[in-house]
Amino acid sequence: xxxxxxxxxxxxxxxxxxxxxxxxxxxxxxxxxxxxxxxxxxxxxxxxxxxxxxxxxxxxxxxxxxxxxxxxxxxxxxxxxxxxxxxxxxxxxxxxxxxxxxxxxxxxxxxxxxxxxxxxxxxxxxxxxxxxxxxxxxxxxxxxxxxxxxxxxxxxxxxxxxxxxxxxxxxxxxxxxxxxxxxxxxxxxxxxxxxxxxxxxxxxxxxxxxxxxxxxxxxxxxxxxxxxxxxxxxxxxxxxxxxxxxxxxxxxxxxxxxxxxxxxxxxxxxxxxxxxxxxxxxxxxxxxxxxxxxxxxxxxxxxxxxxxxxxxxxxx
Amino acid sequence: xxxxxxxxxxxxxxxxxxxxxxxxxxxxxxxxxxxxxxxxxxxxxxxxxxxxxxxxxxxxxxxxxxxxxxxxxxxxxxxxxxxxxxxxxxxxxxxxxxxxxxxxxxxxxxxxxxxxxxxxxxxxxxxxxxxxxxxxxxxxxxxxxxxxxxxxxxxxxxxxxxxxxxxxxxxxxxxxxxxxxxxxxxxxxxxxxxxxxxxxxxxxxxxxxxxxxxxxxxxxxxxxxxxxxxxxxxxxxxxxxxxxxxxxxxxxxxxxxxxxxxxxxxxxxxxxxxxxxxxxxxxxxxxxxxxxxxxxxxxxxxxxxxxxxxxxxxxxxx
Numbered sequence: 001x002x003x004x005x006x007x008x009x010x011x012x013x014x015x016x017x018x019x020x021x022x023x024x025x026x027x028x029x030x031x032x033x034x035x036x037x038x039x040x041x042x043x044x045x046x047x048x049x050x051x052x053x054x055x056x057x058x059x060x061x062x063x064x065x066x067x068x069x070x071x072x073x074x075x076x077x078x079x080x081x082x083x084x085x086x087x088x089x090x091x092x093x094x095x096x097x098x099x100x101x102x103x104x105x106x107x108x109x110x111x112x113x114x115x116x117x118x119x120x121x122x123x124x125x126x127x128x129x130x131x132x133x134x135x136x137x138x139x140x141x142x143x144x145x146x147x148x149x150x151x152x153x154x155x156x157x158x159x160x161x162x163x164x165x166x167x168x169x170x171x172x173x174x175x176x177x178x179x180x181x182x183x184x185x186x187x188x189x190x191x192x193x194x195x196x197x198x199x200x201x202x203x204x205x206x207x208x209x210x211x212x213x214x215x216x217x218x219x220x221x222x223x224x225x226x227x228x229x230x231x232x233x234x235x236x237x238x239x240x241x242x243x244x245x246x247x248x249x250x251x252x253x254x255x256x257x258x259x260x261x262x263x264x265x266x267x268x269x270x271x272x273x274x275x276x277x278x279x280x281x282x283x284x285x286x287x288x289x290x291x292x293x294x295x296x297x298x299x300x301x302x303x304x305x306x307x308x309x310x311x312x313x314x315x316x
Numbered sequence: 317x318x319x320x321x322x323x324x325x326x327x328x329x330x331x332x333x334x335x336x337x338x339x340x341x342x343x344x345x346x347x348x349x350x351x352x353x354x355x356x357x358x359x360x361x362x363x364x365x366x367x368x369x370x371x372x373x374x375x376x377x378x379x380x381x382x383x384x385x386x387x388x389x390x391x392x393x394x395x396x397x398x399x400x401x402x403x404x405x406x407x408x409x410x411x412x413x414x415x416x417x418x419x420x421x422x423x424x425x426x427x428x429x430x431x432x433x434x435x436x437x438x439x440x441x442x443x444x445x446x447x448x449x450x451x452x453x454x455x456x457x458x459x460x461x462x463x464x465x466x467x468x469x470x471x472x473x474x475x476x477x478x479x480x481x482x483x484x485x486x487x488x489x490x491x492x493x494x495x496x497x498x499x500x501x502x503x504x505x506x507x508x509x510x511x512x513x514x515x516x517x518x519x520x521x522x523x524x525x526x527x528x529x530x531x532x533x534x535x536x537x538x539x540x541x542x543x544x545x546x547x548x549x550x551x552x553x554x555x556x557x558x559x560x561x562x563x564x565x566x567x568x569x570x571x572x573x574x575x576x577x578x579x580x581x582x583x584x585x586x587x588x589x590x591x592x593x594x595x596x597x598x599x600x601x602x603x604x605x606x607x608x609x610x611x612x613x614x615x616x617x618x619x620x621x622x623x624x625x626x627x628x629x630x631x632x633x634x
Contacts, residue, residue, distance in 0.1 A: 148485065174463055192480055193478060193480040197447070203446075
């Protein structure tokens with residue numbers, strides 16, 4: 001799997017901020033739970049040279065800009081402001097299918113450990129196409145609020161896994177908004193403490209929005225109020241799905257392997273579990289310990305979700 | 317340009333003396349320093365003292381414009397508050413003054429009102445928006461750009477001014493006059509607060525020493541007793557340090573007290589105490605009794621009540 005990621009990053013086009021020298025970069029390596037942080041790069045060439053030697057499972061830069069992004073202590077970095085970030089996660093908008101199973105015996109288990117094999121259970125969370133569609137609708141609402149009410153020009157990204165990241169690039173006073181300022185924005189977006197208006201659909205702000213039957217957008221408030229957050233780099237691969245973090249036009253967005261996977265070819269998956277699963281919007285039947293040839297995007301996705309092990313990758 | 321000049325000439329700094337910079341007030345004294353003036357000009361000083369007294373009494377203070385020199389009275393009032401150093405008194409007086417100024421502003425001609433609001437640092441823009449409440453159409457004509465608005469309400473704990481309670485459009489926050497008046501009350505209060513600065517004893521003119529005496533005359537007997545004790549244990553030193561923080565001691569004095577008391581890393585400790593001022597409060601009288609530190613029945617529940625007194629009592633001494 002690491003080879004797949006390595007090969008991808010050799011040819012990847014990463015969408016980097018124009019002021020990348022002011023950002024902290026971080027990544028989670030394969031076979032490690034912890035992050036490598038406080039990295040700093042002046043340009044894309046430097047970054048890619050680093051990635052060739054240090055293959056990331058997850059790759060980030062900071063929403064904040066720093067005088068010394070590579071300083072080890074936050075206080076020494078010299079915070080110079082931050083973009084505003086919004087996270088929409090599919091599991092906020094629909095009931096996702098969730099269960100634990102044992103990768104050894106393939107049986108569903110209660111709790112974290114299989115009582116029969118003593119193996120650490122794997123939690124599988126299934127995000128359906130329908131669920132991503134609902135999240136997309138909410139992301140459209142969010143963009144409308146940010147544009148119409150706040151006058152922002154947000155950029156929307158598929159998170160690479162099960163939601164969307166909406167980023168407002170900031171400089172000047174916008175970048176210097178404090179955490180409490182951002183909380184005000186977050187609460188407005190979520191319609192917290194907004195009065196009940198009796199307006200008309202064409203009215204501005206929440207007055208009109210309520211009249212149009214719209215409600216608040218549930219975002220991860222902590223992400224928005226945090227002024228030192230890490231942002232997944234657009235163009236990088238999400239290590240829990242194998243899909244790209246990618247800038248999207250919401251109206252045209254489609255949750256499919258064709259649109260979101262950077263890979264071509266097929267893979268052989270050795271499933272840990274039997275059942276029918278929805279992988280990147282496609283129904284796939286798996287039988288425990290019975291190898292199955294799948295499109296590489298589906299095989300990698302299933303493998304990163306813990307449903308099996310990717311045995312072979314045949315490039316297309 | 318001409319129109320703005322005309323509007324500016326309609327703004328009365330006699331009514332709103334805080335709009336007149338102190339530097340200008342001093343310049344107009346032709347060489348006499350402000351402190352020299354309040355040390356010698358009994359009239360201004362008495363007017364300012366009387367003003368504070370009336371406010372603390374809950375009475376209507378004299379309108380500033382009725383004083384011979386409103387700006388001098390205003391800045392003297394600020395020096396009095398600084399010298400008193402009593403947060404509750406300062407808050408109460410400034411709150412009343414801000415309310416008074418805003419009440420007067422609300423009665424100004426619309427163009428004059430808007431100009432005063434801008435002078436206060438609220439960047440009002442000529443934009444309007446309307447929305448409906450049932451069949452009724454509401455028009456909002458006061459607009460402030462979002463980023464400025466957020467910086468203006470920073471630290472304001474008034475839900476009515478939260479973004480969620482307001483109409484936003486295209487990066488502007490639209491306000492009703494009632495909400496704008498609420499906003500400028502906080503802005504004015506902030507502006508007034510900046511005129512009240514802690515001042516050292518040496519800076520206080522002789523004519524205000526009576527106020528300082530008032531400030532220093534209420535050290536609780538339990539604290540006095542502890543201060544006089546030669547060998548203080550760790551808890552007693554901490555208790556005194558917290559007391560000092562509560563009564564507004566500056567960093568330097570706190571550090572020197574801690575050093576004298578043999579505390580290691582005195583500076584670090586002092587900074588921690590000062591940065592968390594809200595979290596540390598001196599023991600209640602009940603706790604002091606439990607610990608055997610209470611030495612007199614003062615009729616209060618916390619030693620700090622003796623130091624600060626009740627605002628009404630402070631006022632008697634003015």
